[in-house]
Amino acid sequence: MTLLVAAGLRGGYDGRDVVHGVDLEVRERTCTAILGPNGAGKSTLLRLLAGVLPGTGGSVELLGRPLASWRRREIARTLALVPQQVQLAFPLTVREVVEQGRAPHLGPWRPAGPHDHEAVVTALTRVGLAGAGGRPVQRLSGGERQRVLLARALATEARLLLLDEPAAGLDVRHQLAFVETLRELQADGVASVVVLHDWNLALQLADQVLVLRGGSSYASGTPAAVLTETLFRQVFGVEVEIIRPTAGTPVIVARRQA
Amino acid sequence: MSGRADAGLAAVLVVALAGGLLLGGPGASPGQALSVLVGQGDPDATAAVLGVRLPRLVLALAVGAALALAGAALQSLLANPLADPFLLGISGGGAAAATLAFAALPAAAIGLVPAAAMLGAAASTGMVWWMARGPLGPSPTRMLLAGVAVNAATSAVILAILALAPSPRLAGALAITLGSFAAASPEAAWWLAPYVAAPLLVLLYHGRDLGLLALGEESAAGLGVEVAIVRRRVFLAAAALCGGAVAFAGVIGFVGLITPHLCRLAWGFSPRRLFPRTALAGAALTALGDLAARSLLAPAELPVGVVTAVIGVPFFVALLRRSP
Structure with a gap:
């Protein structure tokens, strides 16, 4: 089932488009990585x-x-955006x-019920923060804050997660945990669109990748088909070596600037 | 913690109510005032307690509630703990318009001063709004800077009026700038009621939205908040609260900035839980401030804004240092 379709999507800030006509289709139980x-x-x-x-052209369905x-x-009940950071004044x-994730279900007056509490506990447990509910977020490290924001998105019980560099501040153990969490969610029917800087994480996670250059779609398709030595040279300006083991996920190693 | 804090707030309110009626001011000793309250007072004491002290107390409670609520709402809306009706120039705009009206209007039209204050508060809110608008909508930072500009302008207007005002009007115009409940009347308290009640309902309705906005507009929009609509309504509510407060009691600083902080330390962050308690705490703090303003240098009166600062700052510093 298709959750989201963008066609010729354009938009930006201050009257200047940053995204120029991007097409994307997101189906349930899939992970789409956006690279660039x-x-x-x-x-x-x-x-x-x-x-x-708001976009300046094209459409999102x-x-x-x-x-x-x-x-x-x-x-907000269907799609959860996980920003890189929020203001923590x-x-x-x-x-x-994390309880804020229940707000789309509650509206102005309804108090949180048992299911809301359960969703919050489940979300905290999924990101490994079950025992940290009482800690002030201001005192957490960058990686822990990212997990809190992921938990807030999970608490919405949305079917589609839009994640902006969710793994950037995570240590290796929590990156692996993050991969596992996304896979579990995928098995539950949740789809995700993930902005990543880590190409290898994209290889591990994604069913499809969309590579952007200068606000336009440069390539899209399965990771194996899209992520080639030529693409890395042309889009990222680096020479890479792609190690393809006989079994398992390939590994991309950046060698030098092109 | 929450239960004990509630009990503490109730106790402070009782002290403020009792103090406002039994103490503070000539006309009735505490014993005579108590007799009035149980229905056995002599006429002079009854006039002092019910005709003077009660309206003054009600006005102080209402103004305190209004300022504290406006501060709490603006802090959440702008995701900025320093946001405050004063910093944003909303109170200043109200005061400038009220001072101008007081100095310029003929004596027969002096009843229009409150209307002028509300218009001034709304106008300065509009100016802050207009100046703060950027390509991505009004940003919190631009809004605070716009507030600085509006404050500078309103201060200049007030100073010019005070310098040029005819001398019989000077004292009244100055009272608006300093803040005082001396002119309280039962009518004033009734007039102010809708300016507190209606915004309170708006803020309670948007309490959850404001909680989400405290983490930034994009974050809130992502969780279902119609940011533009909520922002407009909350700004109007804050303008009504501040305009009402300035119109009937002049400029009283500090209550809108400090009360929400004190309440957050006691009750946590949730605006739905916080707003009603912030209103009550602001009311109690301001009523106690007025009591002190009347009593400390009696028979002279201090500006109540000075007293609220003297009472609140040590509390604030102590609680802040103890907070995690």
Whole structure:
């Protein structure tokens, strides 16, 4: 089943488009990695897909309906955006932040019920923060904060996660845990679109990759077909060696600037 | 923690109510005032307690609630603990308009001063809004800087009016700048009620949204908040609260900045839980401040804003240092 379709999507800031006509289709139980050099428009594309930044052209359809016709709360129950960071001006606890993920289900008056608490506990457990609910988020490390934001997205029980560099601050153990979590979610029917800088993580995770250059789609398809030595030279300006073991995922090693 | 904090708040409120009615001001000793409250007071004491102290107490409670709520709402809305009706120039705009009206209007039209204050607060909110608008909508940083600009402008207007005001009007115009409950009347308290009640409902309705906005607008939009709508409504609510407060009591600083912080330390972050308690705490703090303003240098009166700062700052510093 198709969850999200973007066609000719354009948008940006200050009257200047950063994303120029990107097409993307996201099906359930899949993981799509968005790759590209700095400034390629990856985060902007994610914002456009989530509808938090209005596009200047093209279209996004969520479950077959134009995104613009959805109310924001409906979107938030279906699709969860995990930004790279949030403003932490106030000393919220981990649990208070993760509980925010239930807001789209509660509306203005309804208090949180047993299912809401359960969703929060499940989300905290999934990211390995079950015992950390009372800790102030301001005092957590960058990687821990990213896990808190992932847990907040999981607490929404959305069918589609849009993640902006979720693994950037994670140590190796938590990167592996993150991969495992996404796979479990995938098995539960959840799809994800993940902005990544780590090509090897993309190889491990993604069913399809979309490579952006200068705000446009440069290539898309399965990781094995798209991520070639030529692409890395042309898009990222680096010479890479792709080691293809007889069994298992290939490994990309950057050798030098092209 | 929450239960004990609730009990503490209730106790402070009782002290503020009792203090406001039994102490503070000529006309009735505490014993005479108590007799009035149980229905056995003499006429002079009854007039002092029910005609003077009660309206003044009600006005102080309402203004304190309004300022504290406005501060709490703006801090969440702008994801900035320093946001405050004063920093954003909302109170300043109200005060400038009220001062101008007081100095310029003929005596018969002096009843229009409150309306002018509310218009001034709304106008300065609009100016901050207009100046803060950027390509991605109004940003919190631009908004605070716009508040600095509006404050500078309103201060200049107030100073010019005070310098040029005819001398019989100077004292009244100055009272608006300093902040005082001396002119309280039962009518004033009734007039102010809708300016507190209606915004309170708006803020409670958007409490959850404001909690989400405290982590930034993009984060809130991602969790289902219609950011533009909520922002507009909360700004209008804050303008009504501040305009009402300035109109009836002049500029009283500090309550809007400190009260929400104190309440967050006691009750945590959730605006839904926080807002009603912030309103009550602001009310109690301001009523106690007014009591002190009347009592400390009696028969002279201090500006209540000075007293609220003197009471609140040590509490704030102590609680802040103890917080995690």
